[in-house]
Structures are given as structure tokens and as C-alpha cells.
Amino acid sequence: xxxxxxxxxxxxxxxxxxxxxxxxxxxxxxxxxxxxxxxxxxxxxxxxxxxxxxxxxxxxxxxxxxxxxxxxxxxxxxxxxxxxxxxxxxxxxxxxxxxxxxxxxxxxxxxxxxxxxxxxxxxxxxxxxxxxxxxxxxxxxxxxxxxxxxxxxxxxxxxxxxxxxxxxxxxxxxxxxxxxxxxxxxxxxxxxxxxxxxxxxxxxxxxxxxxxxxxxxxxxxxxxxxxxxxxxxxxxxxxxxxxxxxxxxxxxxxxxxxxxxxxxxxxxxxxxxxxxxxxxxxxxxxxxxxxxxxxxxxxxxxxxxxxxxxxxxxxxxxxxxxx
Numbered sequence: 001x002x003x004x005x006x007x008x009x010x011x012x013x014x015x016x017x018x019x020x021x022x023x024x025x026x027x028x029x030x031x032x033x034x035x036x037x038x039x040x041x042x043x044x045x046x047x048x049x050x051x052x053x054x055x056x057x058x059x060x061x062x063x064x065x066x067x068x069x070x071x072x073x074x075x076x077x078x079x080x081x082x083x084x085x086x087x088x089x090x091x092x093x094x095x096x097x098x099x100x101x102x103x104x105x106x107x108x109x110x111x112x113x114x115x116x117x118x119x120x121x122x123x124x125x126x127x128x129x130x131x132x133x134x135x136x137x138x139x140x141x142x143x144x145x146x147x148x149x150x151x152x153x154x155x156x157x158x159x160x161x162x163x164x165x166x167x168x169x170x171x172x173x174x175x176x177x178x179x180x181x182x183x184x185x186x187x188x189x190x191x192x193x194x195x196x197x198x199x200x201x202x203x204x205x206x207x208x209x210x211x212x213x214x215x216x217x218x219x220x221x222x223x224x225x226x227x228x229x230x231x232x233x234x235x236x237x238x239x240x241x242x243x244x245x246x247x248x249x250x251x252x253x254x255x256x257x258x259x260x261x262x263x264x265x266x267x268x269x270x271x272x273x274x275x276x277x278x279x280x281x282x283x284x285x286x287x288x289x290x291x292x293x294x295x296x297x298x299x300x301x302x303x304x305x306x307x308x309x310x311x312x313x314x315x316x317x318x319x320x321x322x323x
Contacts (some may be wrong), residue, residue: 002112006105006123012144012184019116021082021094022144024086028094029080030055031267032065037215038238039161040084040251041138044258046084047267054267057244058086060306061280063321064244066270075323079114084136087115088306089299090323098133098140098194099308100126103285103295111299122185126285129312134178135164139191149190151172155262156194157206161237166198166207167191170230175199204232212237219250245273278320286311 003019016022031052033039037228037297045054055072065072075081077092087097089111096116097156102125112120118133118140119125133140139157142148156190169178180193186206197203212234212306218223220239228235248269255266292298299307299317307317 001116002109002117002120005109005120008122010121010187012146014041015116015121016144019094020079020114025050025052027080028052029075030069030082032056032063032076032083032086033082034085035059035241035244036085036163037237038138040138040239040254040258041136041262041264042085042141043149043160043267044255044262044264045138048264050059052082052267055081055270056270057273058083058088058306059242059244060086060243060308060316060318061278062300063276063278065276067272067274069268077323078160084134085089086115086306087308088111089304090114096136096137096140097310098137100124100129101308102126102130102195103309107294108296110270110296111304118181118185126309126312131177131180132303134174134181135165139161139165143186143188143191145322146196147189151190151262152207153197154210156197157203157211158258158261160194160198160203161207161211162240164227165237166203167227167229167235170196170199172230173227199230204229204234207234207237208232214261215254218253218257220247220254276321276323278310278318280316280318282310282316285309285315288315 009015023030030041031042031054035055035057043054071077079094083093083095086095086098087099087101088095091111091113094114098118100119105123168174182195182297215237220241222237252269259266284315288298292301302319304317304319305321307315309315
């Protein structure tokens with residue numbers, strides 16, 4: 001069972017005490033992160049909080065790790081690394097993410113026994129898909145460590161850009177769900193203040209006139225995506241990369257920009273990587289039960305390393321990551 005699963009716990013100190021890497025940060029030797037803005041923000045925050053550096057990147061298909069790290073596989077399975085902004089399905093790997101990763105409350109999800117996920121905390125599964133966590137990992141981390149108060153508007157603009165959280169919170173998207181999480185789970189005056197700010201022309205103008213040009217200057221992908229903001233029709237800018245080693249200079253530029261805006265320290269980023277390539281597939285949910293009795297048996301039979309439900313009727317999953 002994952003950390004405090006289905007308890008509805010929204011006491012940050014209790015959650016931190018029950019998640020080993022946060023309660024014993026001295027035993028963690030590095031982070032494996034995702035490949036976008038949210039991951040870099042989260043890594044920078046945790047670098048500042050605990051001094052952790054980046055040892056690898058996982059894009060839900062390929063696990064890339066530093067060529068200078070010795071015994072990477074053993075250390076990963078010994079809990080020496082934490083996967084940040086990722087939902088990893090392995091009982092020995094600590095991870096913190098925010099996707100929907102349960103089909104129902106009947107799922108055992110043994111591979112998520114070391115996972116911290118806000119949806120699992122509140123018992124939100126596919127049946128309640130519209131109630132899924134609508135923000136980013138960096139929001140979750142700021143709340144967990146009670147660090148959201150006092151953030152300047154420029155830092156808040158970067159935080160709310162992550163995973164297009166500000167668009168989710170605007171009146172034409174999923175504002176009621178964002179409001180429910182901010183009010184009933186976070187119960188944070190600082191987040192409530194930001195929640196009111198993101199649905200204004202002033203906030204979008206700050207993104208368009210100030211932040212987006214800076215992000216573009218890093219050289220990372222600024223594809224516009226599908227979601228658009230209410231006032232100016234803004235979208236995209238998740239700064240996702242596809243080749244960790246080839247785009248290293250751009251990633252470093254983004255880390256430097258994050259440090260400049262937020263004051264959070266930039267974690268060390270490896271120069272060379274060794275890759276473990278997996279296979280990522282997407283199927284409709286009904287296909288799971290053709291040869292499996294439930295989600296747990298499907299995950300075990302296919303030796304799944306990670307999976308998410310991008311919609312209420314489909315699953316993306318990765319196999320072939322051999323440790």
C-alpha cells in the first residue's frame with residue numbers, strides 16, 4: 001500500500017514523517033527526475049531543501065542515468081535515489097508524482113508501496129477521474145514543506161505555469177476542481193491568493209510579456225500544446241526535452257533561470273548518460289481485462305515499470321526497464 005493511501009490525510013508534517021526520503025533525507029544520494037518544467041522546479045526546490053543532486057532522467061520510456069555513478073542499479077533498488085515528478089511502479093523505488101494511478105479502491109498496487117501521490121492520499125481513482133489532482137508536483141512540495149507563503153509573483157508565475165496548472169484553475173477549464181483541492185486539501189491562504197491571481201489578465205500578461213521570452217531563450221521546446229488560457233489564449237511552454245544528453249545545455253540554462261527567478265539552488269546535472277530503453281504502450285482499459293482479472297494481475301504479468309491513466313478510458317504503460 002502506498003504512503004497513507006486512502007486516509008485523506010492533509011497534515012503536511014504527518015505525510016513527511018511517513019515518507020522515508022523526506023523524513024531521512026541524509027540517506028538519499030540523488031534524484032531521478034522527469035523531463036519537463038515541473039520536474040526541474042521540483043528538483044531545484046529539493047536541492048535547496050535537502051542538497052540532493054540529479055543522477056538520472058526518466059521520460060516514461062527511457063531511464064537515463066549518470067555514467068559516473070557506480071552501482072546505479074543497486075542503489076536505486078536500495079532506496080538511495082528518489083524519483084521526482086514521477087510515478088514509478090516498483091516497491092523498492094521511492095517516488096513522488098501526481099498522476100491517476102489506481103483503477104479502483106480494490107487495487108492492491110504493490111509496486112506503489114513506496115510512492116507518495118496526492119490522488120492515492122485522497123482515494124481518488126478512475127471512478128472519480130474528474131476529481132483528480134489538477135496541479136503540479138512543485139505545488140505539492142511547496143505545500144508539504146509549508147513554503148508557499150511569501151513567494152513573489154514572478155516565482156508564483158513559474159510555479160503555476162508547471163503542467164499548465166494556471167489554465168486548469170481558470171474559469172473555462174477545471175476551476176471548481178482546483179478550488180476544491182486548494183480549499184479542502186491544501187487549506188492554504190497563500191495558495192488561495194494565487195488561485196485568485198491566475199484568472200486575471202494581469203497574470204497572463206506577466207507570462208506573455210516577461211516569462212515566456214525568458215523560457216524561449218533557454219532553447220527548450222516551447223510547443224504550444226492544446227490547452228489555452230482564458231484571457232490571452234496562451235498555452236504550452238512546458239519546456240519538455242526529448243534527448244537528455246543532446247539538450248543538456250538547454251536544461252542547464254533552464255536550471256539557471258529557475259535559480260535566478262526563485263532563488264532555489266540549481267542541482268548538479270550529469271554530463272554523460274547511460275540509457276536503459278523501455279517500451280511504452282497505450283491501450284484502452286477494456287483490453288486490460290481480456291487476459292487479466294484485474295489491474296494488479298495485468299501489471300504483474302507485463303512486468304510494468306510505470307503507468308498512468310491519461311484519460312478515464314485508457315492507460316499508458318512502460319515495460320522492458322531491466323534493473
